[in-house]
Structures are given as C-alpha cells and as structure tokens.
Amino acid sequence: MSTTTVSAQTGSTVFGALRAAVTDPARVKTRAIDLYANAHDASHFLLIPQAVVVATDAAEVGALLRVAAAQGVHLTFRSGGTSLSGQAITDGVLVDVRRNFKNIEVLDGGLRVRVQPGATVRAVNTRLAKYGRKFGPDPASESAATIGGVVANNSSGMACGTVDNTYQTLESVVVVLPSGTVVDTGAADADDQLLRREPVLYNGLLELARRTRSNPASVATIRQQFSMKNTMGYGVNSLLDFDRPVDMLAHLIVGSEGTLGFVAETVFRTVPKLPHVTTALLVFPGLEAATAALPALVATGAATLELMDALSLTVGQQMPGAPAIVLDLVVQEHAALLVEYHAESSEKLAQLLETGMQTVNTLDLTLPADFTTDAGIRGQLWYLRKGIIPAVGGTRPQGTSALLEDIVVPVPALARTCMELMRLFAKYEYENSMIFGHAKDGNVHFMLTDDFGSPTGLERFSQFTEDLVDLVLGEGGSLKAEHGTGRVMAPYVQRQYGDELYDVMRRIKVLFDPAGLLNPGVLINDDPNAHLKDLKAIPAVASEVDRCTECGWCEPVCPSRNVTLTPRQRIVSLRAIEQARLDGNLALVAELEKDYEYDAVQTCAADGMCQTACPVTINTGDLMKRLRRDDANPVEKAIWNVAAKNWGAVTRVAGVALNVVRTVPVGVILAPNKLARAVLGTDAVPLYSPELPGGGASRKHRAVTTAPKARPSITVEESETRHA
Amino acid sequence: MRNPPSETTRQRTQPTNAPQAVYFPACVQTMFGPATTGTCGVQVGFEQLCERAGITLLVPAGIDALCCGTPWSSKGMADGLATMSHKTLAVLRAATNEGALPVVCDASSCTEGLRHIIEGDTSARPLTVIDAVEFAATHILPSLPGYHKIESLALHPTCSSTRLGINPALDTIADAIAERVEIPENWGCCAFAGDRGMLHPELTASATRAQAADVVAMGATAHASCNRTCELGMTRATGKPYRHVLEILEEVTRP
Numbered sequence: 010m011s012t013t014t015v016s017a018q019t020g021s022t023v024f025g026a027l028r029a030a031v032t033d034p035a036r037v038k039t040r041a042i043d044l045y046a047n048a049h050d051a052s053h054f055l056l057i058p059q060a061v062v063v064a065t066d067a068a069e070v071g072a073l074l075r076v077a078a079a080q081g082v083h084l085t086f087r088s089g090g091t092s093l094s095g096q097a098i099t100d101g102v103l104v105d106v107r108r109n110f111k112n113i114e115v116l117d118g119g120l121r122v123r124v125q126p127g128a129t130v131r132a133v134n135t136r137l138a139k140y141g142r143k144f145g146p147d148p149a150s151e152s153a154a155t156i157g158g159v160v161a162n163n164s165s166g167m168a169c170g171t172v173d174n175t176y177q178t179l180e181s182v183v184v185v186l187p188s189g190t191v192v193d194t195g196a197a198d199a200d201d202q203l204l205r206r207e208p209v210l211y212n213g214l215l216e217l218a219r220r221t222r223s224n225p226a227s228v229a230t231i232r233q234q235f236s237m238k239n240t241m242g243y244g245v246n247s248l249l250d251f252d253r254p255v256d257m258l259a260h261l262i263v264g265s266e267g268t269l270g271f272v273a274e275t276v277f278r279t280v281p282k283l284p285h286v287t288t289a290l291l292v293f294p295g296l297e298a299a300t301a302a303l304p305a306l307v308a309t310g311a312a313t314l315e316l317m318d319a320l321s322l323t324v325g326q327q328m329p330g331a332p333a334i335v336l337d338l339v340v341q342e343h344a345a346l347l348v349e350y351h352a353e354s355s356e357k358l359a360q361l362l363e364t365g366m367q368t369v370n371t372l373d374l375t376l377p378a379d380f381t382t383d384a385g386i387r388g389q390l391w392y393l394r395k396g397i398i399p400a401v402g403g404t405r406p407q408g409t410s411a412l413l414e415d416i417v418v419p420v421p422a423l424a425r426t427c428m429e430l431m432r433l434f435a436k437y438e439y440e441n442s443m444i445f446g447h448a449k450d451g452n453v454h455f456m457l458t459d460d461f462g463s464p465t466g467l468e469r470f471s472q473f474t475e476d477l478v479d480l481v482l483g484e485g486g487s488l489k490a491e492h493g494t495g496r497v498m499a500p501y502v503q504r505q506y507g508d509e510l511y512d513v514m515r516r517i518k519v520l521f522d523p524a525g526l527l528n529p530g531v532l533i534n535d536d537p538n539a540h541l542k543d544l545k546a547i548p549a550v551a552s553e554v555d556r557c558t559e560c561g562w563c564e565p566v567c568p569s570r571n572v573t574l575t576p577r578q579r580i581v582s583l584r585a586i587e588q589a590r591l592d593g594n595l596a597l598v599a600e601l602e603k604d605y606e607y608d609a610v611q612t613c614a615a616d617g618m619c620q621t622a623c624p625v626t627i628n629t630g631d632l633m634k635r636l637r638r639d640d641a642n643p644v645e646k647a648i649w650n651v652a653a654k655n656w657g658a659v660t661r662v663a664g665v666a667l668n669v670v671r672t673v674p675v676g677v678i679l680a681p682n683k684l685a686r687a688v689l690g691t692d693a694v695p696l697y698s699p700e701l702p703g704g705g706a707s708r709k710h711r712a713v714t715t716a717p718k719a720r721p722s723i724t725v726e727e728s729e730t731r732h733a
Numbered sequence: 734m735r736n737p738p739s740e741t742t743r744q745r746t747q748p749t750n751a752p753q754a755v756y757f758p759a760c761v762q763t764m765f766g767p768a769t770t771g772t773c774g775v776q777v778g779f780e781q782l783c784e785r786a787g788i789t790l791l792v793p794a795g796i797d798a799l800c801c802g803t804p805w806s807s808k809g810m811a812d813g814l815a816t817m818s819h820k821t822l823a824v825l826r827a828a829t830n831e832g833a834l835p836v837v838c839d840a841s842s843c844t845e846g847l848r849h850i851i852e853g854d855t856s857a858r859p860l861t862v863i864d865a866v867e868f869a870a871t872h873i874l875p876s877l878p879g880y881h882k883i884e885s886l887a888l889h890p891t892c893s894s895t896r897l898g899i900n901p902a903l904d905t906i907a908d909a910i911a912e913r914v915e916i917p918e919n920w921g922c923c924a925f926a927g928d929r930g931m932l933h934p935e936l937t938a939s940a941t942r943a944q945a946a947d948v949v950a951m952g953a954t955a956h957a958s959c960n961r962t963c964e965l966g967m968t969r970a971t972g973k974p975y976r977h978v979l980e981i982l983e984e985v986t987r988p
C-alpha cells in the first residue's frame with residue numbers, strides 16, 4: 010500500500026489542487042497549528058497530517074478523491090475523532106467530515122431515520138426521543154461519536170450486542186467510492202446501477218461471495234467469528250448474508266474504518282426506547298461465579314450485564330459518591346454484574362423482574378440482590394461503571410499513556426480468559442489493569458498504562474500483545490469487539506482469520522480502492538510491527554490538563570469549535586509545543602506559539618462547558634484563563650485592579666456610555682472603536698455592537714418608572730431593614 | 734419559610750421586614766439595561782414575584798460596588814479578582830448574618846462566579862448561593878395565582894445554568910410560562926457569558942449560527958434565557974428580544 014507523503018516541492022501543487030477542489034480555499038488548512046491540533050484522535054497513536062480540509066458535501070469529497078488520485082496523496086476521514094485503535098489519524102490529508110454533515114430527518118414517525126455522518130449519536134437520540142425511539146448502536150461515547158464513525162467502526166455498546174448494532178440496523182447508505190462514483194444502496198435500481206457503473210467491483214464482489222460460500226472452512230470461521238461482537242478485519246459475513254452485490258457493499262462499508270469509501274448519508278431502522286428501568290449490582294464471590302451466571306441471566310432478558318472485577322470494585326470504592334453496596338464491601342476476590350431490565354410499561358417491567366428474580370435467587374451471591382428504579386441510586390451504580398476508564402486514565406503517572414483493549418471470547422470461555430489475563434498483567438507487571446465490560450456478549454475491556462514510547466515499555470507491550478493474541482484466538486475469540494482493527498490489531502488480522510479469508514479481505518480493499526487512496530495502514534497492514542510504531546508521546550504541560558486522555562468528548566459542546574479550536578485541540582497543541590521544545594525543534598515551537606495566542610487562548614469562551622462533558626472533569630477554560638493571566642500586560646492588569654476597587658463607578662460609566670451611544674449613529678461609534686481595537690488589540694477593547702441595549706439603572710436606585718405599575722416593592726435595602 | 738399563599742396574599746403583602754434571602758442583583762444589569770424600553774428587567778421582575786409570594790429580600794448596602802468576579806477571572810486578572818472577591822465576601826457575610834440567609838443571584842454566570850468566591854470562604858457556616866431561577870422554582874411558582882400561559886417560548890439554557898445543574902428548574906419556570914417550550918436542536922453555549930463576545934464577535938457569531946437559524950424558524954412568542962449577557966448574545970444572533978425567564982414569568986402572571 011502506498012504511503013505517499015507530500016514533499017516540500019510538491020506540497021504547493023498538492024495544496025493548490027486541494028484548494029481548487031473545494032468552494033472556499035480557506036477550508037484547506039496548512040498552518041502548523043491546524044495540522045498539530047487536528048492530528049490527534051483518542052488512540053495512543055499519532056501521525057501529523059500534511060493538510061486538513063473541511064469538506065462541505067459529498068460532491069466535494071468526490072472532488073478531493075480525484076485530487077488524491079491525480080496527486081498521489083492519501084485521504085483519511087475524521088469525524089468525532091473518538092477512535093481508539095489508530096484509524097482516524099494520518100500523515101496524508103485529513104478530511105473533516107463532521108462539521109458540515111449534520112442533517113437528521115426522522116422518517117415514518119420515528120421508525121426510521123435518515124442521518125448525515127457528522128451528527129452525533131446523542132443528537133440523533135435527542136431527535137428520536139419524542140417518538141419513543143432510539144438509535145440502535147449505543148457506544149458509551151454517544152455524546153461525541155458520530156454516525157459516520159459508528160458506521161465505519163461498526164460501533165456497539167452495552168445493550169445493543171449483535172442484535173441492534175450498525176450492521177443489523179443500517180438500511181441503506183449513500184457511499185462515495187474512491188473512483189468518485191456515488192452509490193445509493195437504497196435506490197430501487199441500486200444493484201443494476203452498481204453493475205452498470207462499477208462492473209469490476211460488482212463482479213468482483215459476486216466472485217468473492219462464490220469463493221467464500223464454496224469454502225466450508227471459510228463459512229465455518231465466518232459464522233463462528235461473527236456470532237460475537239467483532240470488528241476485526243472487514244465484515245466478510247456480508248458475503249454470506251446477502252445475495253445482491255449492492256447489499257454486500259453496504260454491509261462491507263460497515264466496519265471498513267474509512268478504507269473503502271465515504272459514507273455520505275445513512276438510513277437506519279430505529280429501536281424502541283424503553284422508559285421503565287430497574288437496576289441492581291449483583292456481587293459474586295469471584296469472577297468464576299459471575300461469568301458462570303451469565304447464560305442464565307441472558308436468558309431472563311436482561312438488557313445489560315456489565316462486569317466489574319475485584320480491582321474495579323476497589324477503585325470504585327475510592328470514587329466520590331460511590332454506591333453504598335460497594336462501600337460496604339470488603340473486596341477480596343469479588344466480581345460484580347450490573348444488571349438492568351428495560352420495559353415499555355411498569356407492568357411489563359414487574360413481569361420481567363419477577364422472572365429475573367427466579368433466576369437471581371438461585372445464584373451464588375455475596376450480598377442479596379437489590380433491584381431499584383430510584384434514579385439517584387441507579388445514577389450512582391452507573392457512575393461506578395462508567396467511572397472506571399477515567400479513574401485509570403485520569404490518574405495514570407505523568408508521561409504515560411493509557412491504552413484500552415477490547416477483546417471478546419465466547420461467553421463460556423470468559424471466566425477462564427479473565428483469570429488468564431490477570432496472570433498476564435502480573436507477568437508483565439502492568440498495574441491497575443481492571444477488567445470490566447459487556448459480559449453478556451463476552452466482551453471485556455482492560456487498560457494498560459505505560460510509557461509506550463520508551464524501549465522497555467515498547468518491548469513489554471510487544472510481548473504482552475503476543476501472549477494476548479494467543480490467549481484470545483486460542484479461545485476462539487476476536488481481538489477487537491467494538492473499537493475497530495485500526496493500526497493496533499491490523500498485524501493480527503491474518504492470524505485471526507487464516508490465509509484464505511485474509512486474502513479475501515485484501516481483495517476487497519483492492520476492488521474498492523485499487524490505488525490505495527483511503528486510510529492506508531489501517532485494518533490491513535503488511536508490517537508485522539505496525540502496532541508498535543507512531544506511538545503518541547504525552548509530555549506534561551500544565552497541571553489543569555495533564556490527565557487529559559484526548560478522548561474528544563469535550564469537542565461537541567465547545568463554542569469555539571467552528572471558529573478556532575476545541576478544548577482537546579487546545580491541550581494537544583500545547584503538548585505539541587512542549588514536544589517540539591523537547592525535540593529541540595524551536596522553529597516549530599515558534600510557529601505553533603504564534604497562532605496559539607489567538608486560536609487557543611483568546612478565543613476560549615472559558616464557559617466551562619467542556620468540563621460538563623469531560624470524563625475526567627477537565628476545565629480547559631481554567632487553563633486558558635491562567636494563560637491570559639500570565640500574559641496579561643502589567644498596565645492592563647493594574648487598570649483592572651483599580652476597576653475592582655471602584656466597581657460601582659465603572660459599571661455606571663459603562664452604562665452611561667451605552668446610553669450615549671444609543672443616541673449617536675452607529676458608524677460614529679464603530680469607527681473609533683475599531684481603531685482602538687486595532688491599536689490596543691482585539692483582546693483588550695470590546696467591540697461595540699448596535700444591538701447592545703442602553704445601560705441599566707444602578708442596582709440600588711432602580712429606575713422605578715420602567716417597573717410595571719405596581720405597589721411599592723417590598724424589597725428592602727440593608728440599611729433600612731437593619732434599623733427597622 | 735413563609736406563610737402558605739392565600740387569596741389575601743394577592744391583595745397586599747405586609748412586609749415582614751424579616752428578610753428570607755439576601756438578593757444580589759448582578760452588575761451586568763447595570764451595564765446593560767433591559768432588552769427594550771418599557772420592559773422592566775430581571776431585577777424588578779424578580780422583586781415583584783417575591784413580593785407577590787410574600788418573600789422579603791435584602792439587598793446589601795453597597796451593592797453597586799460589588800461583583801461576582803467573573804470579569805476579572807475571565808480576563809485572567811488575578812489581583813483584581815482577589816480584590817473583588819475579598820470585598821464581596823465580606824459584605825455578603827455581614828448581610829447574610831454570617832451565613833444564616835441564602836444569597837440569591839439573578840444571572841446564572843454571576844451565581845457561578847459567587848459560588849467560586851465563597852469557595853474561598855473557610856468560615857464555620859459557609860454561605861449558600863442560589864440562582865434566582867432555582868429560588869423561584871421552589872419558593873415562588875407554587876404560590877402563583879391562576880393566569881394564562883403564552884403560546885410558545887424559545888428557551889436558551891446557558892453554560893452556567895448547565896454547570897450549576899439548574900436546567901431542570903429553568904425548564905420548570907419555562908413550562909410555567911408557555912404551553913410549548915422549545916430549546917433549539919443545535920443549542921449550545923453562545924460564548925457571550927464572559928467578555929469574549931464583545932472582544933471577539935467572530936466567536937459568538939460562530940457559536941450561535943446554527944442555533945439562531947433554529948430559533949428564527951421556530952417563530953416563538955417569546956424568547957428567554959437566564960443570564961443578561963447571554964440574552965444580549967442571543968438577541969444579537971437571532972434578532973429576537975431575549976429576556977430573563979423571571980422577567981417574562983412576572984409579566985405573564987401579573988394579576
């Protein structure tokens with residue numbers, strides 16, 4: 010696969026061609042800060058793009074693909090940037106497909122929904138809520154993960170399993186192929202059109218289906234592998250599950266991680282949102298007992314069965330607001346399952362719970378099962394479960410990064426696998442690697458924290474991975490259940506599926522993208538050490554933000570996201586500056602710092618919205634305010650201190666000034682005001698704007714005339730009351 | 734806290750002169766008056782509502798010289814922030830009778846700013862700061878007489894109301910005002926809470942573009958938020974007059 014990079018000489022030609030391909034050349038960004046700020050996704054890999062392009066529509070993506078083909082550069086689509094396996098980064102051209110692809114259209118009274126790829130899962134669910142419906146895939150990252158990313162990663166979550174995931178709930182998709190052809194798989198004559206316009210692809214898919222179906226070993230492997238949640242390699246089950254090439258195409262796009270085509274629009278069937286919920290934490294004496302209970306509990310119709318091991322519970326005890334049931338426990342070898350039942354009515358819920366309890370009562374529990382519908386306690390229980398990642402990721406030692414694994418094995422093998430995992434953690438001396446996750450699907454996560462960039466860290470990770478692969482594949486599992494193959498598991502696709510199916514997958518890539526324009530190095534990668542390269546360094550920069558895991562959850566709520574940077578981008582740019590300093594690249598330091606002042610510091614609204622979304626409660630605004638403070642010019646600082654001492658006068662003067670300007674034509678004010686901003690800088694002199702109202706009255710002496718005709722207010726001032 | 738409302742309380746409330754809360758009207762009201770001439774602004778609205786509910790408020794002496802500190806903190810002016818925090822805290826401690834009364838503030842950003850100021854208060858009985866929206870939802874709404882709701886209200890929760898966790902109270906007030914309350918699908922912080930909207934108008938323009946289009950398409954009867962600078966920001970973005978929810982509540986429920 011080609012991994013072309015843009016050299017200095019050809020750079021300007023490529024950039025010129027990219028600029029010509031979009032309606033506004035300013036949407037092709039090449040300043041250092043654009044490249045470094047946008048480079049990072051949530052994974053532990055890092056590549057720096059040559060250019061960042063904000064695309065507006067499918068036609069523009071088509072034009073960019075033509076430029077890529079003509080100029081020999083490669084493209085990677087970036088949406089929410091919450092990917093964990095290294096599939097949303099590039100050293101080629103990064104195409105932002107989140108900002109301008111936000112349309113959501115509810116169809117058939119909420120039974121279906123048409124969505125563009127940049128809309129978040131949360132936005133779709135907000136729209137569907139009033140119809141009593143929701144989006145099938147339920148990743149924990151729903152606030153930031155977008156539909157494009159969910160489709161491309163075949164994302165799932167704790168409830169949807171393999172029943173309501175992307176593969177199952179996607180009805181049709183509009184795809185822009187690397188050739189520039191646009192395919193709407195929902196069109197009545199979609200299959201004929203595909204044959205007419207892409208005969209090689211069409212016949213190639215038919216041929217691959219024949220080849221796979223006629224190979225019993227392939228059929229057996231596919232059936233076994235895709236009975237589990239599985240995002241390793243391409244979704245070759247499409248070749249068995251569908252007869253029309255256009256349907257195979259639609260379902261191969263699911264989980265293709267941006268390597269086969271651009272998802273321009275999707276139609277999904279939705280699932281009912283069941284408003285009645287009851288939750289309990291079942292505490293077992295050990296992992297064995299907890300996982301042994303799974304099949305029986307699954308049979309009771311439990312919506313979620315989230316596993317937490319003893320270490321998770323111990324860490325949970327330290328979280329503020331931990332539920333009483335955990336606090337009271339003297340944790341030894343315990344393990345817990347967070348069990349939830351969902352129903353459309355309270356009667357249905359009662360029935361479900363009754364049958365559920367018949368099973369629960371037969372289980373070997375340390376504490377009695379205590380189901381609750383109380384929102385407060387349920388909140389605490391989920392806080393415990395969802396707090397595990399931040400607790401590990403956010404408290405990791407400085408200079409280390411956290412890597413989240415995502416394995417799946419058949420449920421009967423889960424206990425054995427977890428025990429073996431713990432043995433591996435001990436063998437490789439990984440600390441704080443709690444095991445938790447979606448046990449009902451045999452899918453568990455654990456985190457490794459280390460300085461993966463150091464030679465010892467890398468060697469340790471390399472050997473651990475070999476053992477992990479042996480363990481999981483030995484149990485008939487998959488190395489990635491829901492986070493995608495990315496770069497981290499690309500070297501192991503062949504081992505997981507065998508030579509024949511791996512060759513089928515390689516053939517799929519060539520059929521769709523013969524020139525290797527899209528996201529090279531991801532999902533299929535011939536380098537056996539791809540997972541050990543391009544790892545991210547995380548230098549310490551500021552205590553307010555050093556625990557940032559670069560998850561991207563803060564981005565959708567940031568008011569400056571479409572004008573300059575997001576909180577994550579503010580943080581990673583600082584890390585880039587520091588890394589450049591450590592590397593002795595002072596030219597880069599200067600270049601980044603030049604734009605950091607306006608893009609990061611000045612245009613941060615400091616509203617703290619990022620903190621409301623951040624799993625480790627970082628308020629990037631606090632840091633930006635501190636940087637303003639450190640920057641503040643001493644004269645300006647002194648003036649503001651004088652203002653603090655005389656605030657009453659200042660507010661009244663500001664009020665009077667506004668009253669004066671009201672009676673003067675706007676232009677008269679604007680001209681000198683703009684001049685002052687030009688001289689003193691826009692960060693010091695506020696811009697007067699015509700819709701600002703006139704000033705208000707003193708807070709003490711209100712303009713009673715504007716009050717409604719009323720009796721005297723009973724508000725009293727201090728002096729009066731005090732002496733009354 | 735107060736007598737249960739009765740028909741007679743609608744007539745004329747006898748000031749008890751024993752205040753139930755210390756009222757801290759935000760200085761943004763002084764700098765930027767009401768949205769349009771002829772409307773009263775949140776301070777008068779809130780006071781009227783309290784009067785009808787028989788609640789006496791105490792406005793600390795020297796209020797005009799006090800501030801929640803946000804203008805300094807947002808500019809990163811540490812000395813000024815310390816000066817103002819110190820001054821405000823001292824006055825509030827005295828006015829609340831050393832924490833015996835809650836402090837009520839009528840602009841969500843300033844409520845948040847005051848909360849930060851009192852974080853530095855290590856006294857045995859720390860101050861409590863409540864936003865006027867929350868205060869109204871618990872202490873005023875239950876005693877309102879019958880009235881006609883307006884048809885629809887476009888609501889703009891703010892970053893601070895979100896951070897303070899008072900959006901449920903804001904919804905409650907909004908639902909009491911209008912038959913239909915709509916929050917724009919593309920709702921987000923308008924970026925106008927600190928000084929950034931005035932220093933960098935391109936920031937607020939970008940932050941409000943999508944939600945402003947939603948709001949204009951709604952064509953709501955009235956437009957409300959809970960923080961004066963955000964009301965201004967949303968007015969700038971939509972061309973619709975945004976006012977504090979309590980100001981509108983007062984108007985809608987005026988006997």
Ligand SMILES: Cc1cc2nc3c(=O)[nH]c(=O)nc-3n(C[C@H](O)[C@H](O)[C@H](O)COP(=O)(O)OP(=O)(O)OC[C@H]3O[C@@H](n4cnc5c(N)ncnc54)[C@H](O)[C@@H]3O)c2cc1C
Pocket residue numbers: 050051085086087088089090091092093096097106126147148149150153154155156157158159160161162163164165166167266267268270271272273398491492493528560561
């Ligand atoms: C803390 C945390 C928790 C998570 N929890 C879960 C979980 O519970 N379940 C789960 O499944 N995942 C989870 N994830 C992983 C991640 O959030 C999901 O994979 C998510 O769906 C990715 O969406 P995104 O919008 O961020 O896509 P991105 O990361 O931007 O992109 C993902 C891939 O899709 C490609 N792509 C993006 N848009 C398009 C498009 N329009 N057309 C074609 N290709 C495109 C990209 O090139 C990339 O390969 C979690 C991540 C984090 C950080």
Ligand code: SF4
Pocket residue numbers: 556557558559560561562563564576577580619622623624625626627629
């Ligand atoms: S600041 Fe918080 S939400 Fe934002 S990327 Fe970092 S950890 Fe994630």
